Amino acid sequence: MGESALETLREDYAEKYGFHDPESYVFKSRRGLDEQVVNEISWMKGEPDWMREFRLRALDLFERKPMPTWGGDLSGIDFDNIYYYVKASERQEQDWDDVPSYIKDTFDKLGIPEAERKFLAGVGAQYESEMVYHNIKKELEDQGVIFLDTDSGLREHPELFREHFATLIPPADNKFAALNSAAWSGGSFIYVPPGVRVEMPLQAYFRINAKNMGQFERTLIIADEGSYIHYVEGCTAPIYTSDSLHCAVVEVIAKRGSRVRYTTIQNWSNNVYNLVTKRAAAYEGATVEWVDANLGSKLTMKYPAVYMMEPGAHGEILSIVFAGRGQHQDAGAKVVHSAPNTSSKITSKSISMHGGRATYRGLLKVSRGARGSRSSVVCDALLLDERSRSDTYPYIEIDEDEVTIGHEASVSKIGDEQLFYLMSRGLDEEQARSMVVGGFIEPLVRELPMEYAVEMNRLVQLQMAGSIG
Amino acid sequence: MRVFDSRLWLCYNAAARWAMERQRKRYGDVHAMLQVRNLHVSVDGQPILKGVNLVVRQGEIHALMGPNGSGKSTLAKALMGHPGYEVTAGEVTFKGQNLLEMAPDERSRRGLFLAFQYPVAIPGVSLANFLRTAINVRRKAADPDDKGLPIPEFRRFLKAKMDLLQMDHRFAGRYLNDGFSGGEKKRAEALQLAVLEPDIAVLDETDSGLDIDALRVVSEGVNALAGPDLGMLVITHYQRILNYIKPHFVHIMLDGEIVESGGPELALKLEERGYTWLEGKQNGRGSG
Structure with a gap:
């Protein structure tokens, strides 16, 4: 880590915790994760003992659990060569010269202005976001809504936090949930009081201080009875990071009659392993929707889940992946019907091009007694060339007779006739492909x-332009 | 309903043709937008067109008739540059330029249009969005610095064209050809023709799959677009569309050649006598 990164980090902690001790940063530059590093993280954050112990238990589990042998190829991850904290500060200190040329080329092709490029490449900060955040926060506080980074959530609302934290995951x-549990930092902590509707989408990038979008972010959302919230994380811009592992955990608790929508758009640079566990519990009459868009990364493994715990709960997952050159997107959805008259809908769309690989992996489970439950699963794959690949693994476990289940899957290619049709109207081949x-x-x-x-539309162009070059 | 007097039409038509001939003699063939000479086209190595000759000028309406499999649609696709249609001999010029060297998108941007017999669906792309893109790529090709037609202006333009074709404005919000009925597809093609304002339009079996009402509606749309700036080649299997769209010239294609050309009376003759009287006319020279 560079001297300036240390400086930023120091100031950050000094400001947040009044903590200022240059000597203690010796530990911070060490790679790898062990008991000492975990203790250090917890101490740096001034966490209560229960959290430190939780982290240590998780570390033990992480070390003992074998690597998953299904999904994508994880053999390229070197756990000992990763910095397990201070990621955000480091990211902001990246140098434009270090940004890979393929990303710069893509910006050139799209004609993105210089200032914007730096932000897109993660080498510049987004200005004025602090002010925007400040105003929104005030509005939310008046409604009794808590919207904090997760570290602050633990500090400021210890009981509420502890009651729900790690209850779903x-x-x-x-293995990766264990890793996150041991090393987590950042993410969002949100509580919406009963009956409160947050009309504007809450966006993670409002909080773009050093806490945002860390490597091991941990998000916890609690929607109390009859409330509504839409949370948006990520950014459509390609996120360039030198860190090779993004391992997040997201828990959503939707109490009776509430509705939570969680939208993710992520576009990691092509060296990143993006391994995320997302799970929601929907109680009586509650609705949880995951809208999940994954672009970029080397390998993404992500299967947002909704557990429908009580009658009338509804889960919906809309997933889209874009697998380009050298990428494997192993994504999908899980829905578990544990109560009568619950319903779910999964829509998965994948695009593979230039040898990229997209996998849909889904689980649909209906427990005994979940009578009258309905589910529909639709998986559409689009292959843009012969070298690319698409697979579908739809697992279905039904332990109840009285259910309605629909499953459709399709694989299509951009047809020559589609291209000819669009070209006959004046679009060149690349424009025609983008349009399809x-x-x-x-x-x-x-x-x-x-x-x-x-x-998102611009991003698709970016992906396609980037892959053609 | 307006009753059409075919004799009157013939007189008018003869006069129009005479005027054009005279003009051609005086000024040279300046209006020959599309000139096809001895065109041979193969599909999968199989010769389909065997020496087609045809000239279409602005302001003219040509009907190309012929039985199934005679090569009418092959001509349409080859003119637009479909990659599956291989030109093995002959030449085609469009506004004096070699059309065959151009990619389909360039042909389109230069003012050639094909209304498809079977337009494909592009799910998720609204007709309006598609048309705006098509307009903007043209503008951009003409002027690299063009920023595109402003959306409000485009909306006004599109609405005017839809009104001309008596179309419901909501139609523009639907996904292109996705779940369209046969009639809707053909109307969408007519709308594209109206919006893109080509110099020469080829209408490939625009009447196929339409019931009589839909045929009338689409034909009225096409007629509304006809005018001195647009040359049309109307490809049809049946004579019935010619009850609505009045051609100046009629050509008959048999086995990859135009075997007979004439005025509208030819279509009537064909209706009376079928194609059999033309057999044995192959290897004759069609003239346009």
Whole structure:
């Protein structure tokens, strides 16, 4: 880590915790994760003992759990060569000269202005966001809504935090959940009081201080009875990071009659392993929707889940992946019907091009007694060339007779006739391909907040332009 | 309903043709937008067109008739540059330029249009969005610094064209050809023709798959677009569309050649006598 990164980090901690001790940063530059590093993280954050112990238990589980042998190829991850904290500060200190040329080329092709390029490449900060955040925070506080980074959530609302934290995704769930539990930092902590509707989407990038979008972010959302919230994380811009592992955990608790929508758009640089566990519990009459768009990364493994715990709960997952050159997107969805008259809908769309690989992996489970439950699963794959690949693994476990289940899957290619048709109207071949792809993902883009929809369309162009060059 | 007097039409038509001939003699063939000479086209190595000759000028409406499999649609696709249609001999010029050297998108941007017999669906792309893109790529090709047609202006333009074709404005919000009925597809093609304002339009079996009402509606749309700036080649299997769209010239294609050309009376003759009287006319020279 560079001297200036240390400086920033120091100031950050000094400001947040009144803590200032240059000597203690000797530990911070060490790579790898062990008991000492975990203790250090916890101490730096001034956490209560229970959290430190939780982290240590999780570390033990992480070390004992074998690497998953399904999904994508994880053999390239070198756990000992990773910095397990201070990521955000480091990211801001990156140098434009270090940004890979393929990303710069892509910016050139799209004609993105210089200032914007730096932000897109992660070498510049977004200005004025602090002010925006400040105003929104005030408005939310008046409604009783808590919207904090997760570290602050633990500090300021210890009881509420502890009551829900890791209840849906315990460290023992999987190796990467254990890793996150041991090393977590940053993410969002949100509580919406009963009956409160947060009308504007809450966006993670409002909080773009050093806490945002860390490597091991941990998000916890609690929607109390009858409330509504839409949370948006990520950014359509390609996130350039020298860190090779993004391992997040997201838990969403939707109490009776509430509705939570969680939208993710991520576009990691092509060296990143993006391994995320997302799970929601929907109680009586509650609705949880995951809208999940994954672009970039070397390998993404992500299967947002909704557990429908009580009658009338509804889960919906809209997933889209874009697998380009050298990329494997192993994504999908899980829905578990544990109560009568619950319903779910999974829509998965994948695009593979230039030898990229997209996998849909889904689980649909209906427990005994979940009578009258309904589910529909639709998986559409679009292959843009012969070298690319698409696979579908839809697992279905039904232990109840009285259910309605629909499953459809399709694989399509951009037909020569489609290209000819569009070209006969004056579009060149690249424009024609972009248009077909844009149409394919339209059902998802339509669900995004407007500014994201605009960016998403541009992002598709970016992906396609980037892959052609 | 307006009753059409075919004799009157013939007189008018003869006069129009005479005027054009005279003009051609005086000024040279300046209006020959599309000139096809001895065109041979193969599909999968199979010769389909065997020496087609045809000239279409602005302001003219040509009907190309012929039985199934005679090569009419092959001509349409080859003119637009479909990669599956291989030109093995002959030449085609468009506004004096070699059309065959151009990619389909360039042909389009230069003013050639094909209304498809079977337009494909592009799910998720609204007709309006598609048309705006098509307009903007043209503008950009003409002027690299063009920023595109402003959306409000485009909306006004599109609405005017839809009104001309008596279309419901909501139609523009639907995904291109996705779940369209046969009639809707053909109307969408007519709208594209109206919006893109080509110099020469080829209408490939625009009447196929339409019931009589839909045929009338689409034909009225096409007629509304006809005018001195647009040359049209209307490809049809049946004579019935010619009850609505009045051609100046009629050509008959048999087995990859135009075997007979004439005025509208030829279509009537064909209706009375079928194609059989033309057999044995192959290897004759069609003239346009």
